[in-house]
Amino acid sequence: MIPYGRQDISQADIDAVVEVLRSDFLTQGPVVPLFEQSLAKKVGADFAVAVNSATSALHLAVSSLGLGKGDLLWTSPITFVASSNCALYCGADVDFVDIDPDSFNMCPVALKKKFEEAEAKGKLPKIIVPVHMCGQSPKADEIAKLARSYGVKIVEDASHAIGAKYQGKYVGDCRFSDITVFSFHPVKIITSAEGGLATTNDPELAQKMALLRSHGITRDPSLMTHESHGPWYYQQVDLGYNYRMTEMQAALGLSQLSRLDEFVARRNVLAKNYGSLLVDLPVKTPVIHREAYSAFHLYVIRLQLNKIRRSHKEVFERLRTNGVGANLHYIPIHTQPYYRTLGFSDGDFPLSEQYYNEAISIPLYPGLSKESQSWLVNMLRDAIV
Numbered sequence: 001m002i003p004y005g006r007q008d009i010s011q012a013d014i015d016a017v018v019e020v021l022r023s024d025f026l027t028q029g030p031v032v033p034l035f036e037q038s039l040a041k042k043v044g045a046d047f048a049v050a051v052n053s054a055t056s057a058l059h060l061a062v063s064s065l066g067l068g069k070g071d072l073l074w075t076s077p078i079t080f081v082a083s084s085n086c087a088l089y090c091g092a093d094v095d096f097v098d099i100d101p102d103s104f105n106m107c108p109v110a111l112k113k114k115f116e117e118a119e120a121k122g123k124l125p126k127i128i129v130p131v132h133m134c135g136q137s138p139k140a141d142e143i144a145k146l147a148r149s150y151g152v153k154i155v156e157d158a159s160h161a162i163g164a165k166y167q168g169k170y171v172g173d174c175r176f177s178d179i180t181v182f183s184f185h186p187v188k189i190i191t192s193a194e195g196g197l198a199t200t201n202d203p204e205l206a207q208k209m210a211l212l213r214s215h216g217i218t219r220d221p222s223l224m225t226h227e228s229h230g231p232w233y234y235q236q237v238d239l240g241y242n243y244r245m246t247e248m249q250a251a252l253g254l255s256q257l258s259r260l261d262e263f264v265a266r267r268n269v270l271a272k273n274y275g276s277l278l279v280d281l282p283v284k285t286p287v288i289h290r291e292a293y294s295a296f297h298l299y300v301i302r303l304q305l306n307k308i309r310r311s312h313k314e315v316f317e318r319l320r321t322n323g324v325g326a327n328l329h330y331i332p333i334h335t336q337p338y339y340r341t342l343g344f345s346d347g348d349f350p351l352s353e354q355y356y357n358e359a360i361s362i363p364l365y366p367g368l369s370k371e372s373q374s375w376l377v378n379m380l381r382d383a384i385v
């Protein structure tokens with residue numbers, strides 16, 4: 001089976017991890033801060049806080065922005081459940097904004113309409129979470145302008161999009177948001193096995209996230225409520241978690257970071273090749289906005305079902321039977337059983353549901369060869385006709 005995504009691990013990556021294993025610190029050593037500084041510099045943000053997953057990073061991001069009971073967070077339905085679960089962890093409520101069918105990202109037009117309705121009802125969200133679906137930035141400038149005009153905070157879920165650019169600048173510089181979150185799960189663009197990170201330009205948010213990452217405990221006298229008792233002393237000044245990243249993870253992430261641009265360039269080459277190979281098939285290929293440079297975490301095609309005799313499910317099953325690890329990103333969150341218990345139902349977000357009925361993620365990762373792509377497209381042709 002050719003998987004839909006796969007990590008690319010070099011000898012240098014392995015050496016970096018082994019070096020940490022032989023060093024004094026497996027956790028809370030020098031490599032995590034080095035990874036944070038290198039990544040912040042790379043994407044053009046002032047601060048970076050590394051944690052054990054993007055899920056944790058999202059939780060810290062919304063917590064540090066003060067999300068709590070009675071508050072509301074909006075994201076789009078076509079994303080991983082972590083994008084909205086972060087609100088539920090804080091006791092807040094969730095709602096969704098439907099997608100733009102070309103980019104599968106939060107639609108700015110739908111967002112504008114929803115803001116107007118929400119303002120009239122006095123039910124504005126505290127935070128919105130635009131997702132960089134498949135590695136492509138949403139229209140971040142338009143979204144930021146709208147959200148800021150209503151005093152709403154923005155957390156970008158850029159789990160798919162490290163190394164991507166918008167208007168020529170790296171995603172993660174937070175010029176259109178308060179905080180940006182990345183994931184380093186092995187299927188993503190660069191990996192630390194498990195891992196995530198939040199960037200921000202706000203020193204207070206950075207400090208708050210760093211505090212919450214490790215139990216809400218500080219050794220910094222300037223953050224304490226009274227004078228330190230002595231060299232052993234620390235204070236718990238907030239209720240935090242253990243979301244720390246290990247030194248091995250940071251070493252792997254740091255080593256992978258040096259190949260970030262190479263990985264993204266390779267993914268773009270392969271995506272372009274898919275574009276040519278798929279041209280005569282009844283599928284819609286990804287549309288990339290002219291101001292976006294996608295990291296191409298995923299290559300999602302949409303079946304033109306009116307031109308195909310088989311069903312979406314049949315095409316999918318035939319691909320899997322023939323060794324193509326096709327996947328589907330994502331099941332609209334509002335249709336998940338847990339979310340149904342919160343009051344959502346079918347028909348709430350029709351464009352997301354239509355997307356779900358047509359979408360297939362086909363394999364894309366740096367180690368994929370062009371020969372494999374040709375083979376994959378032939379398998380798709382066979383599966384469709």
Ligand SMILES: *Cc1c(COP(=O)(O)O)cnc(C)c1O
Binds near residue numbers: 052054182183196
């Ligand atoms: C992968 C992913 C996450 C969660 O990442 P983890 O590092 O596995 O916690 C969150 N949001 C999106 C959009 C993702 O793709």
